[in-house]
Amino acid sequence: MSNTGLPEPWILKISRSRNRPYFFNPQTHESLWEAPASTNMEALHQYMINEFSVPNSTGLETPSSPKIRVSHLLVKHKESRRPSSWREEHITRTKEEAWDRIHHFENLLKEGVVNINDLAMQESDCSSARRGGDLGFFGRNEMQKPFEDAAFALQPGELSHVVETNSGYHLIQRTA
Structure with missing residues (x-):
């Protein structure tokens, strides 16, 4: 190397x-x-x-500003910035249904039933799902502010609580 x-x-x-x-x-x-x-x-x-x-x-x-790496899981709803994904052409779930869904996923992750990469591959509405939710390295001012603030507040290995952005609801795990 x-x-x-x-x-x-x-x-x-x-x-x-x-x-x-x-x-x-x-x-x-x-x-x-x-x-x-x-x-x-x-x-x-x-x-x-x-x-x-x-x-x-x-x-x-x-x-330059430090770069971090995260994996995440996104649950969109019909009021999301772009209410479609690789999983569903037209997302029709309400914000309340998306909220319930992301909290269910948060509980599964906290209980250790599944890891974020496997769960993201099956359930995330983000195109990063095929990479287990991995977004690669990014720095400040490259993501939506609520997402960025939550991601930079995490220590490597730490999982966020639910984060809301214009895209929907996220769970974020810092990986580096």
């Missing part, structure tokens, strides 16, 4: 269209938004903090 924490021959690149990091294998030409298997996540996180730095007013380099 290199100082990026990535397994050989993977490298880190920046997407021109999304202005965010992605992972590229120059041998196979495969690209991924999420780090490839066997990545040293601590080394990758430190590399990203060190590499993505910006000059401050003194002209010295300082790390």
Whole structure:
């Protein structure tokens, strides 16, 4: 592994269209938004903090805002910003039904009946469901404010209470 924490021959690149990091294998030409298997996540996180730095007013380099990684589960309702998902073309559940549903999922997670990744793959209304709810690394001002505030308040491994955004109701688990 290199100082990026990535397994050989993977490298880190920046997407021109999304202005965010992605992972590229120059041998196979495969690209991924999420780090490839066997990545040293601590080394990758430190590399990203060190590499993505910006000059401050003194002209010295300082790390850019810290990046965190979370997995989440989203339950939309008919008043959501975009009331459709990979699971349902037209979401018709009420806010109250969505509230009951997300609290049921919160209880399952707290009781240890299931983990957030498995539950998100089956139940989340977000397209991240296919990745177990993993949203990858992000920094401040990249997510809806209530989501961002809740995510940055968590310690790695910690699960949030229900968070409401314009998209619906979320459960968030910080992973890095």
